[in-house]
Amino acid sequence: MSAASVSVCIPAYQAGRYVAGTVRSVLSQTFEDFEVVVLDNASSDATPEIVRGFADPRVRVLRNDRVLPLAENWNRAVAESRGRYVKLLCADDLLHPDCLRRQYEVLATDPGIALVCARRDMIDETGAVLAANRGLRGLVGRHEPDAVIRKVVRHGGNPLGEPGGALFRREQFDAVGGWDPGWKFPMDLALWIRLLGHGAFYGQPESLAAFRIAPGTLSAQAGRAEYAEQRALSEDLASDPVWGVRPVDRLVGSAMAPWARLRRVALFLMARSQGARN
Template identity: 35%
Template sequence: MNPRLSVVMPTFNNAPFVEDAVESILTQDHDDFELVIADHSSSDGTWEKLQRFASDPRVRLLTTEAGGGAERNFNRVSAAAVGEYVKMVCGDDLLKPGVLARQSAILDDNPDAVLTACPREIVDARGRTIIASRGLAGLTRAMPGNEAVRVVVRSGSNQFGEPGSVMMRRRELEEDGFWFFTYPYLVDQATYCRILMRGRFVPDLTVGAVFRMNGGQWSVALRGSQAEQVKGFHRWLAEHHPDAVSPIDERIGNRRAALMAIKRQVAYIVLRNRMR
C-alpha cells in the first residue's frame, strides 16, 4: 500500500547540511510517509552522506544525471512520489517537529483544499536565526484559491514560502505538469498559484519550516532578474486567470515587488557582512 504522504528532496552539493535536513524529516511523528531523495550528480560528497539513511525503509535514494538545472531534479523527484500528499524539502533546509502530521491533518479535514502553507524561520548558513517567523501575510484564514493568489500578487512577495512550508495534493501537482519553471526565480510561488486555481487554500499558522539563506540565493544579480520575472509572472496570471488577478492587482504587485527587490539586496549585504 502506498504511503499517505511523500516528502521529496532534490539535492545538489548540499553536503554541509543534508544530514540535518534528512534527520529533521525522519524524526517527524507522522506515521505514514516516505522520503524520496534525488541527488543531481553532486560533486561534494552529498551522495556519500546520504548512504547512512539507505537502510531506513521509509527512504528511497535516486540519482539524477547531470544537466537540465534545478527543473530536471525537481520534476524527477516529484514524479517519483506516490503519496496522496506531497511536500518538498530542499537539501539545505529543515522541518520543525510536528509539521508533517499537522499539515496532513489540515488536508484530511478539508477535502476541497489543494494546498496548505505555514510560516517559516529564516536562518543564515551557520543556522543562526535571522527572522523567527515570516510568511502568510494576508493568508491567515481559509479562502478560495484564486483569492489567495490575489493576496500574494498584491503583496509583491511569496507569502506561501519556500517548498518546505507547503504541503499539497500530489494529483494537482502532477496534473499541472509538476513544477512551473517558466519563471525560474518564482518557481515555487508560480507552481502554488497554478495549483490554487483548482481548490481552496487553508493555512497552517504554526512555524513549521526553516529556510537557510545564503549569499548565492540573495546575490546582487538576483535583484534585477527577479523583479523582471515577477512582472512577467503577474502578467501571465492576469492573462490566464483574470478572475484571480486584475490589471490593478498586477500594477500594485509590480510596485511592491520592486520594493522587495531593494530589500533583498540590503538583506544580502547584511548577510555578507555577517558571515565575514
C-alpha cells in the same frame, strides 16, 4: 508494504554541507506515515556518501546519471514519490518537528483545499534565525483561490513562500504538469498558482519550516532577473480574467514590488554579515 501517505522529496546537488541536517529534520517528525525521496543530481561532492549513510527504511536515495536542469530534476524527484501528499524540501532547508502532522491534517480533512502553506523562519549558514515567523500576511486560514491571487499580485513578491513550507496533493501536481521550466526564480509560486485552479488555500499561522539564506544558493543569485520574472508573472495573473484581479491590485503590486525585493536583499546582506562574523 503500503505506500506512505506523505512523500518528502529532497533534490540534492552539491549539498554536502547541509543535506544531513535536512534529512534528520524530516526523520524527527512527530508524524510517522511518510517516506523521504532523496534525488542526488549527479553531485561531485560528499552528497552521495552522506545521503547513503542513512539506514532508516523510510529513506530512498536515487541518483541522476547527469546533472539535470532545475525543473526537470524537481519533477523527477516528485515522479519517484509514492505518497498521496507531497512536499519538496530543498537540501539546505529544514522542517520543524510538527510540520508534516499539522499540514497532513489540513489536506486529509478538507478535500476542497489544494495547497497548505505555513509561515517559516529565515536562517543563516549556521542555522541561526535571522527572521522568525515570516510570510502569509493576510493569508492565514482558509481562502478561496481568487482572493489569494489578488494578494499575490498586491504583494509584489511571493507571499506564499518556498516549497519547504508547502504541502500539496500528488494527483493535482500531476494534473497541472508539475514544475514549469519556463520560470526560474518564481518556479515555486508559478506552481502554487496552478494548483489553486484545483481548490482553496490554507495558511498556517505557526512557523513550521526554515528557509536557509546562504551564499551559493539559487536564491542568493537572484537579483534583477528575479525581479523581472516576478513582475512578468504578476502581469500574467493580472491579465487573466479568471482571477478577477482589479486595477487597484495591479497598482498596489507595482508599488510594492521594489519593497519586496529590498526586503529579500536585506535578509541576504544580514546573512552575509553573520557569516563574516562566525
